[in-house]
Amino acid sequence: SYDSQVEDAQNPWPKIEVSPGSNGKKAFQKSKAKPLRTDTQETMVVETPKCRARAKSTDSGLESADKTKNPKRSLSAAFKDASKQPATTAEPASTTSSPPSSNKRKLIDMGKPKPATKKPKTPDEKKKEAEEAKQAAYEMKDHATARSSHEPPATAACKLSGGARIVKKGGGKKSAKAKASPCAPKSESPSTTRGSKTKHSEKNLAETPKEKQREDESAKNPAQKEDAAETPNKKPRKSCAETPDKNPSKTQETEKDESTESKSKQGLEVAEKKKKAHKLYMRFWRSVNECRGTSMEIKNAFDRFKYCKTQMSALYEDFMQCNGKWQNSVIMKTIRHKHKNGKRASRRWLTKSQLLAHFGDEATVEAIVLRKEADKELAEAEIRDHPELPGLRQFLVLVEDEEVDESTDEIEQLFNMEQRPGSESSDDSKDMDSDEDSSSSAAAKKKKTDKKEKKDKKDKKDKSKKKKSKKRGGKGKLRKAETQEDLDKEQSRKVQQEGKKVISTLNRKIKDATTKIDSKEVSALNTNVREALKTDLQAVVKKLTSARTQLQTALDSAQDSKIIDKTTAAKDILDHTEGSLVEPVMISTHVKAKEDSTMVIEEKIPVLLPHRIFLYLFNVLGLAIRPEDINEYWQHQKSLCEWASHNDLDGKHVPVTIYGDTARYGQGYDQSKITGCFMSSPLWRPKSTRMSQRLLFSVDADRSLGPETLNPLYLAIVESLNEAFHGRTPEGRPLPHKFSVTEIKGDWEFHYHTFQLRRYWKTRWICWRCHAEHHAHATHSCFDFDDDPTWEATTISNFSFLANIVKRENVCPFLGLHAFHVDMICHCSLHNMNLGIAQDANGSTLMFLIENGYFGCPQSLTFEKLLVIAFRDFKAFQRSTGQKCSQTKFVPRFVWKPESHGAHMGHKGHNGKIIAYWLGDCMQKAVERSTEPHREICKWLLESQAWSTDERLELIAVTMQSLCAWFHEVEKHGRYLTVTAADTIYDHGMKYLRYHLVLCKVSMMKKLHWHVRPKMHAFHHQLKDVRCRRISAAS
Structure with a gap:
C-alpha cells in the first residue's frame, strides 16, 4: 500500500501545491486503489485526488485529532487505523466535506449514477442543523452512547483528508440525502472521531474551554470551519454557497461566554480550596x-x-x-493499649433437668452429678437446695468456657483547662494569688520555727488525750466495737489481696507453661522427648488451672476460711510444679570457636541443676524411696566401706550417682564427639535404664578445652549438690530429703579428663587406685591376675590421691563435694566388660568359628557370605531362647578391624551380652559336634566331616563359658550380695581373665586375636570390690 509519509518527506514545503502530472499521485492511486474490506458487498472504495495542505485546526477531521494526540502520526498510519474500524454502522455514512469549486471530488464509477448537486442551505437551515449537532454533542459527552437522531454518524474514514472514504449502499432516504449534499457541515455528525463512541466521548471530556468555544463557533458557522481546514494560514473565508448575512446567534454566544467565565472562576475557587x-x-x-x-x-x-x-x-x-x-x-489524647489473654468461664446453678437440656446427654449429666455427690468437698461446695424450693437440688456447673485474646487501643479525649500566668478568670483566682503570696512569705520562716511547733504539738496532743478520755464516758464500748469491726474488715481485705496475688501468680505460671509447650525449643526436640515434655507440661497446666478455679470460687464466696485454705493449697501446688516450669541455668564457659580453630570464645551452656531435678522427681512425679531402703543402704556401706564412716553421713541421705560418658555419633567422615554428665539414684532402678539417668549438661567434645570448659559447669552442679546435702535448695527452700553423692562413675576417659589424673591407660603407672604398671619389667604388673596380686599392697589412700595423683592446676570441683573420698570414683562395668573386654572376646570367638568352617566352607564362600550365615544362626538362637537385642546384621568392618586392632566386634553394651550368650552356645555345640534343625552352626562340617583340629577349641569354649557364667550371676543377683554370691561372681570373673591371658599368648603367634588391654586391670579391681564390699558390679 502507498505511504504518504514518503512523499511528505520528499516535499519539504507541503503548503506549496505541485501540479499533478501523468505520473503523479492521482495516477498512482488509480492504479493501486483496492477495496479496504471484502467482508460485505455493501462496501465500496471512494478515491479522491491528491492531498491538500493540512490545516492546524483541532476540528478539521481525524487527521488533526490524531495530531493532537500524536504529532508524529502520518496519514498512512491514520488510514490504517481507520481501516481497522468497523466498516458499517447502525446508520448509513454520509460525506460531509465541502470541496472547493476549483478542485471537486469525484466518485469512482461503481455501477451507480453520480449524485445530483443540491442548492446551498439557507441560514435558518444551517442554524437548525448547528443546534441539533450541539445537542447531540452534549448527549455524547454525558452518556458516550447517544447518537444524533437527525443526521447519520460518519465513519472514521470520512475524516481522512485526501484519503479514501467508506460508504454504505442502500442507505435509505437519509443516506441518499447525505450523498446528494456534499456541502453538509461536519458538525452534523458529532461521532466522527475515529469511528468509536467511547473514544469520542473521551476526547470531548478532555477538551479545554477554548476548544469548546471554537467547536461552538464552527458548529454555528460550518462553512468557516471548512475553509479554515483548507487554508489554515488565512482568515476563515465564506463559502461560495453561503449568504453574506451575519450570524444571528451572537447575543447568545456572549451570554454563554459570560456564564462560562463565571463557572470557571467558581471552579478555580473550589480548586484552590x-x-x-x-x-x-x-x-x-x-x-x-x-x-x-x-x-x-x-x-x-x-x-x-x-x-x-x-x-x-x-x-x-x-x-x-x-x-x-x-x-x-x-x-490531651490518652491512648491506652489493652491486651487480654486468658480464659473466661461461667458457672451456674442448674437443676438436673436444666443440665439435661444444656448438655443433651443423660450419661454426661449422670457422670457430673455422681462425681459431685461422691466427693464430700464438692458436695458441700457445688450442691445446694433451691433458694425458693428447698426440695429441689441445684448443681454448680461450668456452662461456658472460652479463650480470650483481645488487643484494643482506646482514645480518651480529656478537655483540660490550662492555667496561664497572669490570667484572672474570677474572684477566686485573686484569692488564690493572695494565698500563694502569704504562703510564700510564711515558707521563709518555716525552718526557724519547726522545733518549736513540734514541742507545742506534743503538748497539745497530751492535753487533748486527757480531755477525750474524760468526755468519752459511755462511748468506750461503742468505740471498741467499731475498732473490732475495722480490724475484721482489714483482715478480710488482706486475705482477699493475698488470694488475688496468688491468682495472678497462677495466671503467669499457666501462661509460661503454655508458651513453653508451643516454643521452638520444644518443637526441635526428639519426638519421644517432645511428647513426654508436652504431656508433663499439660498436666502441670491442668493442676494450676484447677487450683486457680478453686481459689477464684473461694474469693467469690467471700469466706475468709475458704480463701485461706485454697490460697495455701495453691501455694503448695506452685511449689510442687516449679521444677517443671524453670528453665535450665545458663552457665558461661570457654570453648573453641570451631572444631579446628585455636580461637577461644565464651559461650553459655544450659545446665539443669540437681536440686531442681529432686523437686521434680519427688514433688511432681511423686517418686518415693522408703526409709527402710535408705537405712539398709547405709548400714551395708558403713559396715564394709571406709568412706561411709564420715561424721556428716548420718544415714538419712538419699544416695546419688554422678555418671559421665563420651560418645560418637554420625557416620563415615561426618562424625562428632559429645560429652554428657548424668545423675541417678542407686536406690531407684526402673525397668528402663534410660529412665534412671537425668541429663545435667552436654558439651561438644571436639570444641571442648577440657577442664577450662567443664569446670565452670561442674562448679554449678557441686554448689547445688552441697546445698542438697543439707536438705535445701540454694534459694533456701526445703527439699523432700537430704542427698549425698556416693558414686562417681564413668568411662576411664571421663575420669581422666574430669579429675585431671596424672595416670591413665597410656602411661607406665596406669591406675589411680594402686601402683600397677603396664611395662615389660614392671614391679607390680597390671596383668597379675592372682588372687593376691602384688599391686594389692600398694593401694593409694585418699590423701595420697589428692596430693599426688591429681594435677595441681585446674582442680576438679567434684573434689569439693561434702564427704568426698577417692573410693567414690568407681569403675564402670559397662565400659570395662561389655564395651571393652567382651568386644575382644566376641570378635575373636566369631573369627575362630568362621575360619574353621563352623558356618560354611571358608574356601568356597566369601567372608561376607559366611557372616550372613552366622547372623542367620544368631537370629535363630534369639528366637529359641527369647533373648532380645537391637543388633543389626554382621558386616566385615563390624567384626574385623584392620591394622593393629584385629578381631574386635563393635557392638553396643546390652547387645554384647546377648552375642556372648550365643557364641558360648556355639562353642558348646562345636565341642560336642552337634547342631539343631533350625541352626546353622556345624551344619556344613556334619555334611563334609572336615572338622578342624585347632588346639584352641576347648580353651576358647571354656573362656566363653566363664564369661557367660559371670554375666548370668551378675544378672541373677540384686544390689546387695551374700558372701557366697560375691565369691561366685569373683571366681567366674577371675577364671575368665586367666583364660583370656592364655589365649592371648597362644594367638600372638598366629593372628590378632584375644588382645590384652589395661581395662582388664580395671575389671580385676571391680572383682576385688565385689568380694570386699559385696555390692554387685552392675549396680
Missing part, C-alpha cells in the same frame, strides 16, 4: 507518619482510625490547635 485543604492534611499526615518525634501510640491510632472520620477529625483538630506540636495540645 481543595488544594489548600490537601496541603493541610498532608502536613497532618507527615507529622504522624514521617516525624520521628511522634509517639507510636499516635501512629497506631492513626492507622486504626484512618477509615473513621469522627476519630480522625478529632486527631486532626487537635493537631491544628497545637500548631503541629502534639505535646502542647489543649485537648
